[in-house]
Amino acid sequence: MSVNDRLRRVFVETLELGEDVHVEELKYRDLEAWDSLGHMSLVAAIEDEFGVQLDTEQVIDMSSFKVAVDMLRGLGVSD
Amino acid sequence: MTGPAPGGARLVHDGARLIDAARGRTLAGAELRAALGAVADAYAGLPMGVVFARVGITLDSALRYLGAVEAGRPVALLDPALRTATLADLVERYAPAAVVGLAEGGAGADPGELPKGYRRVELPALGPAWVHETAPDHAPHPDLAVLLATSGSTGSPRLVRLSRTAVLDNARAIAAALDIDAAEVAPTSLPLFYSYGMSVLNSHVHAGATVVIVDGGVLAREFWQAVDRYGGTSLAGVPYNYEMLARIRWSPAKHPSLRTLTQAGGRLRPELIERYHELVTAAGGRLFVMWGTTEAAPRMTTLPAERLPEKLGSVGPALPGGRLSVLPGDGVETRVPHVTGEIVYRGPNVMLGYAESAADLSRGDDQGGVLHTGDLGYLDEDGYAWITGRLKRIGKVFGIRVNLDDIERIARDTGLVSGPLAATPAGERVVVWCEGAAPENLAGLVAAQLRVHRSAVETRAIEALPLLPSGKVDYRALEASAA
Numbered sequence: 422m423s424v425n426d427r428l429r430r431v432f433v434e435t436l437e438l439g440e441d442v443h444v445e446e447l448k449y450r451d452l453e454a455w456d457s458l459g460h461m462s463l464v465a466a467i468e469d470e471f472g473v474q475l476d477t478e479q480v481i482d483m484s485s486f487k488v489a490v491d492m493l494r495g496l497g498v499s500d
Numbered sequence: 501m502t503g504p505a506p507g508g509a510r511l512v513h514d515g516a517r518l519i520d521a522a523r524g525r526t527l528a529g530a531e532l533r534a535a536l537g538a539v540a541d542a543y544a545g546l547p548m549g550v551v552f553a554r555v556g557i558t559l560d561s562a563l564r565y566l567g568a569v570e571a572g573r574p575v576a577l578l579d580p581a582l583r584t585a586t587l588a589d590l591v592e593r594y595a596p597a598a599v600v601g602l603a604e605g606g607a608g609a610d611p612g613e614l615p616k617g618y619r620r621v622e623l624p625a626l627g628p629a630w631v632h633e634t635a636p637d638h639a640p641h642p643d644l645a646v647l648l649a650t651s652g653s654t655g656s657p658r659l660v661r662l663s664r665t666a667v668l669d670n671a672r673a674i675a676a677a678l679d680i681d682a683a684e685v686a687p688t689s690l691p692l693f694y695s696y697g698m699s700v701l702n703s704h705v706h707a708g709a710t711v712v713i714v715d716g717g718v719l720a721r722e723f724w725q726a727v728d729r730y731g732g733t734s735l736a737g738v739p740y741n742y743e744m745l746a747r748i749r750w751s752p753a754k755h756p757s758l759r760t761l762t763q764a765g766g767r768l769r770p771e772l773i774e775r776y777h778e779l780v781t782a783a784g785g786r787l788f789v790m791w792g793t794t795e796a797a798p799r800m801t802t803l804p805a806e807r808l809p810e811k812l813g814s815v816g817p818a819l820p821g822g823r824l825s826v827l828p829g830d831g832v833e834t835r836v837p838h839v840t841g842e843i844v845y846r847g848p849n850v851m852l853g854y855a856e857s858a859a860d861l862s863r864g865d866d867q868g869g870v871l872h873t874g875d876l877g878y879l880d881e882d883g884y885a886w887i888t889g890r891l892k893r894i895g896k897v898f899g900i901r902v903n904l905d906d907i908e909r910i911a912r913d914t915g916l917v918s919g920p921l922a923a924t925p926a927g928e929r930v931v932v933w934c935e936g937a938a939p940e941n942l943a944g945l946v947a948a949q950l951r952v953h954r955s956a957v958e959t960r961a962i963e964a965l966p967l968l969p970s971g972k973v974d975y976r977a978l979e980a981s982a983a
Contacts, residue, residue, distance in 0.1 A: 449716075449720060450606055450607060450716065450720070451607055452607050452608075453581075455607075461719075461744055464747075464748070475748075476749065477748045477749050477751070477754070480719065480748040481720070481721050481724055481748070482721050484720070484721050
């Protein structure tokens, strides 16, 4: 599975997103589910799924799904 | 034009500055005064009575609030994410002159349908509003300035009534305790409808300092960009914020302008207090641990930063103008050190009282400057308060008093519930709320432990336990929904 697909699954499962949500277009605080608590859950789930550890700046910079994909690729995660 | 409001001093000092980080706009001096004046003039055109303001973290919200206080128009600060049914109920019960800030709020925020007896209008300086078609039956008390929602037992939030004196005095006392001067720059890390967030705004504008209005909170990139861009000097957080920041290994050292951290809104783990004290001290700054409650507008104590290491775990002495005492079980109030009981606060910042109805808005001072805080603790030799817990939450099962915290422990000890749970009283019975699903045999097991009949304990599933802005379980809201 591609990084994109794996990350999409992490988002959908962690934030309990419905099928109508365009995950790829999602930005922090667009939905009630992606609030600060959701953000911390996402960070933990991403760290588990991809075996990475995010630093302060990365957690704060992770302001959208797209940013998260780029960040993971930057950390050396590949398809 | 509007002069100073009845009752004397202004909340907003002439040197105060508001910065709208999203738009890169600064309002200060004559321009800020004119903006507040325009808001005040718009309020003057409304029917008599209190105004409900849905307040997001926006410059417009800050102006609607500050302008109301400056104009002597009592204003209730409401969470824009309130459920539409809750807002409708509040409007019906308190019959405000108007509801402003209809466009405020982010994801999921919706004011709902136009309430009966109101018309929707576009007001100059205030924006879209619901305005009452007639003047309300009850004139608000002349001392009333700010109303904040807190949970009540009657099924929907009740309002805490704060006088102009309470708000101004607390703003001044906080500024004194934290050395807030005109050079300070505070970003809005907390909601403005939350008493702690409101007090950051109040204490800074009153001291002629700067408030950077930036939405998103401490996990948002825009927040830290604004801190760096505008030279934010302080950060206010509740335990939940500091827990999150610890989780992401945040350090104040990364933001060189940051000199002051403040913490209130509940008990932060001593390890984290120490950690942030060390981090910020190493960066040349200070950490203040504080204690407050909405009913005290809200600040009651502040621990001087230099005494934090020797007083780790204390919330400090009363603010200037306030006094602490302890009411132990024998009912004789005392200031004798190390006597444990309910902490009682006296000061000019204590609320006038609660309001549960429109008629209550006309009430004067019910408290006489005395507040029984509901927090248990003691004072030490230096008069510093140490909070040890809350007064026992007591329920009744068939006439027998039970400690609800014990019931929560019993329910958890069954091992049947993995998620959050909470116990609330419901008449002669007790309700145990479980997030997600309520296990079928939980009520039976809890009742057996308590040696009461199975029907004395009810279990209910709830999607999510209601939380206070401090992250603690909102028991009063839960209790109300059991009714």
